[in-house]
Amino acid sequence: MAKELLKREQVAVEDTWAIEDIYATEEAFLADADKVEKMSEELEKFTESYLSESGIHLLEYYKKLEEIYIVIDKVLGYAERNADVDTSNTHYQALDGKVVTLYYKLQELTAPIDSYIVAMDDAKIAQFFKDVPELENYKVTIEDVRRLKPHTLSSEMEALLAATSDMGSAVDKVYGLLENADFENPTVKDEKGEMVKVSSGRFVPMLESKDVRVRRDTFKAYYARYEQYKNTFASLYEGKAKSNFFYAKARKYSSSMEAAVDANNVPKEVYYNLIEAVNENMDYLHQYMKLRKKLLGVDELHMYDVYTPMVEQEEGEITYAMAQEEIAEALKVLGDDYVSVLKQGFENRWIDKYENEGKRSGAYSAGNYSTHPFVLMNFQYNLDSEFTLAHEMGHALHSYYSSKNNNIFDSDYKIFVAEVASTCNEALLMDYLLKKTTDKRKKAYLINHFLEQFRTTLYRQTMFAEFELRTHEMVEKGEALTADVLKKVYYDLNKKYYGNDMVVDEEIAIEWARIPHFYYNFYVYQYATSFSASMAISKMILEEGKPAVDRYLKFLSGGCTKSPIDLLKDAGVDMTTKKPISDALKTFGELIQEMDQLV
The missing domain is CATH 1.20.140.70 (Oligopeptidase f, N-terminal domain)
Structure with missing residues (x-):
C-alpha cells in the first residue's frame, strides 16, 4: 500500500x-x-x-x-x-x-x-x-x-x-495544472520495501537515499512520466518561447533575453558575463564530480548519484522546530530587529509547512503589502528543508522591509535582486553550523551540503540559463523546438557541465520538462548572480560586522528606489563585472580541497 x-x-x-x-x-x-x-x-x-x-x-x-x-x-x-x-x-x-x-x-x-x-x-x-x-x-x-x-x-x-x-499566460497555467494536478505520481519501493508515491516534494529526498537501487528506480520512474508526455511538454515550452519572442519583437528588442533583463533594468552583459565566468571555471565542477565518485566508492557515477550525500548524515531527522531555532541563532549577526521580525513569521503562521495532496510543489515566498509575507513549504525533515526554510524567510524579510519602508510602487523590488536575501540567509546559516561543530564527520557533511549549493545554484542554474538562451535563440531563427531537439540541447549541456567522470544517463535529457522556472521568462540566471552577490555580502557581514549589516539592511529596505545594479553596489558588490562570480567559484574550489582532506 x-x-x-x-x-x-x-x-x-x-x-x-x-x-x-x-x-x-x-x-x-x-x-x-x-x-x-x-x-x-x-x-x-x-x-x-x-x-x-x-x-x-x-x-x-x-x-x-x-x-x-x-x-x-x-x-x-x-x-x-x-x-x-x-x-x-x-x-x-x-x-x-x-x-x-x-x-x-x-x-x-x-x-x-x-x-x-x-x-x-x-x-x-x-x-x-x-x-x-x-x-x-x-x-x-x-x-x-x-x-x-x-x-x-x-x-x-x-x-x-x-x-x-x-x-499569453495560458501556457504557464496549463503547464502548472499538468505538473501539479493532473499527473499521477509514480510509486517506488523505498529502503524498507514499502511502496511510496514519488511526488515533486519527495523526488530529491529519495535521490538522497543511501540505497542505489532506490535512487535509480526513483530517477527512472519519475522521468518516465515526463518522457511519456514529451511532445506535450515540448509544445508548451515552444509556445512559451514563441510568446516571449513575440512580446520582445513587439517592443523593438533584438532578442527575448534582452527584453527580459531590460524589464528589470539590468544590462544584458550581466547575463553573458555569468555564462562566460562559469564556463571559464568549469574545471572546479569536474573536480567535484571526481571527488564525489571517489567518496561514494562507485565504479560509475550516474546522474541519480548527484544528490546522495558523499558522507553519511548523523542519526536523527531535523524537525521543523529545530530548523527554526538554528536559523534564528544563525541570523543573530543581522541584528535584533531582523531576528525579531523573523520570529514573528515563525510564531504567527506566515508559513504553510508541510506537503499535502494537490499542494503546489517546491517552496516560495509571496509578499503581501497590507499584511505580511506568506511562505509555502513542503518540509521534509532534512538539512535541505532547513536551508529552504532559511532561504524563503530571506525572501519574506526582504519583502517585509521593502513594504515597510516604501509605497506599494517602490516596494516591488526587481527580480534581479530577489534571490540575494534568500541565499545570504543560507550562507549565514552554513557559517553558523560549520562553526558550531568540531566533529570532522559532521563538518564534512555540512561542507557536502555547501558544495551542493554551489553545484545546484551557481552551476546548475547557469546551465539552465544557457539552455534558455540557446532555445530562445533557435526560436528567434525560426527553428522548431521539438521534444528531440530540446532533449539533445539539454543532454549536451549536461555532458559539458558534469565532465568525463559522470555517466550522463539518457533520462536526464527530459529534465527540462520538470523545471517550472522555464516559464518565468529568463528568471533562472538570477539565482546564480544572486548567489554570487550573497556570498560576497555574507563574507562582508561576517568580517566587518555592523557597517556591512547596516549596508545590507539598507539594501533590503531599498525596494526599487534605485536600479538593482546600484542597490547591490551600495551593499558593496558590483555585478557588472565577473569578479563576484569568479570569487564565489574560487571558494567552491577551496571547499572541494577542504572536503578531500576531511574524509
Whole structure:
C-alpha cells in the first residue's frame, strides 16, 4: 500500500499559513474583488489630454492607481495562496482565475496611460514636479516608465498588447495544472520495501537515499512520466518561447533575453558575463564530480548519484522546530530587529509547512503589502528543508522591509535582486553550523551540503540559463523546438557541465520538462548572480560586522528606489563585472580541497 499524503482538510491549522490575515471571510474577498473592478473603470478618465493638462492630474492618477494596487495585491494574494495549497480544488482555481482576469484587465487599462506619460516631453514632466511637490512620492515609478520610452508603443498598440496578456499566460497555467494536478505520481519501493508515491516534494529526498537501487528506480520512474508526455511538454515550452519572442519583437528588442533583463533594468552583459565566468571555471565542477565518485566508492557515477550525500548524515531527522531555532541563532549577526521580525513569521503562521495532496510543489515566498509575507513549504525533515526554510524567510524579510519602508510602487523590488536575501540567509546559516561543530564527520557533511549549493545554484542554474538562451535563440531563427531537439540541447549541456567522470544517463535529457522556472521568462540566471552577490555580502557581514549589516539592511529596505545594479553596489558588490562570480567559484574550489582532506 503506497504511503498517502494528507488531504488539505486533514492538515492541522497550526501547520498552515494564516490566510485569514488577508481576509477573514471569502465574502470580504469577493467584495474587494468587485471593488477592484469598479475602481479600475475609474481609470478611463485619464486620457492623454487630461493627464497633459497639469501635474495635479498626474498626481491624481498615481494616487488612484496606488489605491487600486493595494486592494488588488490583497485579492491576488488571497486567491493565489488558496489555489496553491490545493491545485485540484476547482473552486479556488476559479477564484484565482477571476482575480487574474481582473489583474490583466487593469494592465489593459494602464498600458495606454503609460504610453501617454512616456510621450510627454522632459520639460513638461520637470515642470509638473516643480508645480506639484507631492509628485516626488511617485518619481521612481514615473522615471522607470519613461526609461522604457524606446520600447513603448502607441496607446492603441499598448492596449492591444495588454489585452493579450491573459491569453499569453495560458501556457504557464496549463503547464502548472499538468505538473501539479493532473499527473499521477509514480510509486517506488523505498529502503524498507514499502511502496511510496514519488511526488515533486519527495523526488530529491529519495535521490538522497543511501540505497542505489532506490535512487535509480526513483530517477527512472519519475522521468518516465515526463518522457511519456514529451511532445506535450515540448509544445508548451515552444509556445512559451514563441510568446516571449513575440512580446520582445513587439517592443523593438533584438532578442527575448534582452527584453527580459531590460524589464528589470539590468544590462544584458550581466547575463553573458555569468555564462562566460562559469564556463571559464568549469574545471572546479569536474573536480567535484571526481571527488564525489571517489567518496561514494562507485565504479560509475550516474546522474541519480548527484544528490546522495558523499558522507553519511548523523542519526536523527531535523524537525521543523529545530530548523527554526538554528536559523534564528544563525541570523543573530543581522541584528535584533531582523531576528525579531523573523520570529514573528515563525510564531504567527506566515508559513504553510508541510506537503499535502494537490499542494503546489517546491517552496516560495509571496509578499503581501497590507499584511505580511506568506511562505509555502513542503518540509521534509532534512538539512535541505532547513536551508529552504532559511532561504524563503530571506525572501519574506526582504519583502517585509521593502513594504515597510516604501509605497506599494517602490516596494516591488526587481527580480534581479530577489534571490540575494534568500541565499545570504543560507550562507549565514552554513557559517553558523560549520562553526558550531568540531566533529570532522559532521563538518564534512555540512561542507557536502555547501558544495551542493554551489553545484545546484551557481552551476546548475547557469546551465539552465544557457539552455534558455540557446532555445530562445533557435526560436528567434525560426527553428522548431521539438521534444528531440530540446532533449539533445539539454543532454549536451549536461555532458559539458558534469565532465568525463559522470555517466550522463539518457533520462536526464527530459529534465527540462520538470523545471517550472522555464516559464518565468529568463528568471533562472538570477539565482546564480544572486548567489554570487550573497556570498560576497555574507563574507562582508561576517568580517566587518555592523557597517556591512547596516549596508545590507539598507539594501533590503531599498525596494526599487534605485536600479538593482546600484542597490547591490551600495551593499558593496558590483555585478557588472565577473569578479563576484569568479570569487564565489574560487571558494567552491577551496571547499572541494577542504572536503578531500576531511574524509
